[in-house]
Structure formats: C-alpha cells, structure tokens
Amino acid sequence: MEQRISLVTLGVADVSRARAFYERLGWRGQEVEETVFFQAGGLALVLWGRDKLAEDAGVADGGGGFGGVALAQNVRSQAEVDEVLAVAADAGAEVTRPARATFYGGYAGCFTDPDGHVWEIAWNPGFPLADDGTLTLPDFGTP
Amino acid sequence: MEQRISLVTLGVADVSRARAFYERLGWRGQEVEETVFFQAGGLALVLWGRDKLAEDAGVADGGGGFGGVALAQNVRSQAEVDEVLAVAADAGAEVTRPARATFYGGYAGCFTDPDGHVWEIAWNPGFPLADDGTLTLPDFGTP
Numbered sequence: 001m002e003q004r005i006s007l008v009t010l011g012v013a014d015v016s017r018a019r020a021f022y023e024r025l026g027w028r029g030q031e032v033e034e035t036v037f038f039q040a041g042g043l044a045l046v047l048w049g050r051d052k053l054a055e056d057a058g059v060a061d062g063g064g065g066f067g068g069v070a071l072a073q074n075v076r077s078q079a080e081v082d083e084v085l086a087v088a089a090d091a092g093a094e095v096t097r098p099a100r101a102t103f104y105g106g107y108a109g110c111f112t113d114p115d116g117h118v119w120e121i122a123w124n125p126g127f128p129l130a131d132d133g134t135l136t137l138p139d140f141g142t143p
Numbered sequence: 144m145e146q147r148i149s150l151v152t153l154g155v156a157d158v159s160r161a162r163a164f165y166e167r168l169g170w171r172g173q174e175v176e177e178t179v180f181f182q183a184g185g186l187a188l189v190l191w192g193r194d195k196l197a198e199d200a201g202v203a204d205g206g207g208g209f210g211g212v213a214l215a216q217n218v219r220s221q222a223e224v225d226e227v228l229a230v231a232a233d234a235g236a237e238v239t240r241p242a243r244a245t246f247y248g249g250y251a252g253c254f255t256d257p258d259g260h261v262w263e264i265a266w267n268p269g270f271p272l273a274d275d276g277t278l279t280l281p282d283f284g285t286p
Contacts, residue, residue, distance in 0.1 A: 002218075003169070050211045117211070139173075140173045
C-alpha cells in the first residue's frame with residue numbers, strides 16, 4: 001500500500017451547514033450529489049452525510065462525539081495561529097483549546113467544527129512548510 | 144484559512160500495535176516521544192495515544208467507535224483495490240465493506256485499522272491521480 005492519503009471525508013449532520021462553515025473560513029468547494037469536495041493540496045477534504053458515510057464504510061455509528069481523529073493545519077507564524085482561530089470562532093467554531101506555547105517550541109490551538117471535528121492550528125518551526133503549503137517531516141534521527 | 148491539511152492524527156489505544164499494523168501495510172515512519180509520523184505525500188499521518196489526543200484538543204472522548212471520519216486512498220486500477228484490501232486483511236484489518244462497483248463507475252472497498260479508523264481503497268476513473276499520487280479533483284461543473 002502506497003504511503004499517502006487521497007481523501008479525508010468528514011461525516012456531517014447537515015451538508016449545507018457544514019459547507020457554509022468551511023466557506024466562512026474561506027474555503028471554496030464544489031457540491032455533487034449532496035457531497036462537497038474541497039481541493040486541499042494534493043488531496044481532497046470531503047463533506048458527506050455521517051449516516052451515509054458509516055453505511056458506505058460498513059461500520060456502525062455510535063452517534064457522535066470525538067472520534068479519535070484530529071486534522072491539523074500548520075501555518076507560518078504564531079500570529080497566523082491567532083488569526084485563523086479568530087476566523088474560525090467568527091465562523092461558529094468552538095475554540096476548544098486556546099492557543100498556547102507547545103512543548104516542542106511551537107504555538108498551537110484547537111477548534112471543533114459544527115460537527116465536532118477537531119482542527120489544530122499550529123506553528124511548528126521544526127516542520128518545514130513549502131510555499132505551496134506541503135509539509136515535509138524532519139529527520140528525527142529515530143527509527 | 145488556507146485550503147489544505149498538514150497532519151491527520153489518528154488516536155490509538157496502543158502506539159506500538161498501531162505502528163506495527165501500518166508497517167505491515169508497507170508504511171515506514173519515525174517515532175518521537177510515543178508518537179509515530181509517516182510522511183504521506185505533502186502531509187503527515189500521525190499515530191498518537193487517543194487519550195493524549197483528546198486532552199490536547201480540549202475535547203471529551205466518548206470512548207470509541209466510528210468517529211465520523213474516513214480516510215481514503217485512491218489507486219490506479221480495480222486490481223489494485225483488491226490487492227491493497229488483501230494486504231490490509233493479512234495485516235489484521237477488518238474488511239468492513241468488500242470491494243464492489245460504485246455508483247460513480249469505480250470500484251472500492253473499506254477496512255478498519257486496529258483502532259477502528261476507516262480506510263476506503265478506491266479506484267475512481269473520474270479523479271485524476273498524478274504519478275506521485277497527488278489527487279486533483281475534476282471540474283464537476285457545479286457551484
């Protein structure tokens with residue numbers, strides 16, 4: 001199996017509400033058959049009905065709450081962390097962890113989208129970001 | 144907020160067990176402070192203790208089950224869908240939806256990793272994949 005991800009699909013209660021939230025963050029997507037696709041670098045973020053997603057995957061849906069997955073966007077400065085968290089809060093996100101210094105010498109905060117999906121916004125000087133936003137892990141020198 | 148994802152972090156019960164599973168799929172990562180980082184195209188897939196992830200994000204953890212998120216890897220042929228699902232099953236995954244034709248003219252199946260995280264493996268002739276595996280959404284002609 002190749003080492004890559006093509007799509008990240010977020011199950012949502014109301015596709016229109018979820019799309020409106022991401023559009024207030026400035027994202028622009030396309031909707032096809034009650035599914036919204038956002039190009040996000042070399043992959044796509046997708047919004048789809050949570051019930052349909054569970055059924056399609058062949059799994060039972062316990063019904064909500066934290067699902068053990070967090071998305072992160074690394075940005076280029078501490079100030080940009082604050083800016084993005086403010087935009088998200090204005091768009092209706094809940095800031096679940098206000099921005100603060102991190103143990104790795106960075107700065108980060110978290111919000112949840114209207115369906116409870118976690119986003120961390122982080123400035124991490126140890127994880128290089130290219131101009132196009134692609135992230136390259138450093139060589140940690142560990143196996 | 145820029146339209147991209149830097150990290151996808153999967154909360155897991157046992158980092159070593161989870162890492163072993165992904166290594167059996169052929170993935171290679173680095174471990175730093177009980178966190179495993181896999182370069183996955185222009186972003187990173189991260190394995191981290193689910194309890195730490197919830198605490199770090201400032202959210203309560205209802206305790207498991209489907210979390211309303213699915214990852215997908217698009218591959219280049221129907222045969223490759225079957226191959227990857229077989230590799231995953233051999234590695235201990237549960238195939239929750241055997242591969243079958245999809246309504247969009249493709250072919251896809253799903254498995255869950257040892258912590259219940261959903262992966263769909265799909266061949267979708269309508270979503271172009273570059274040689275390096277980056278996916279570019281088509282123009283659906285819809286807003």
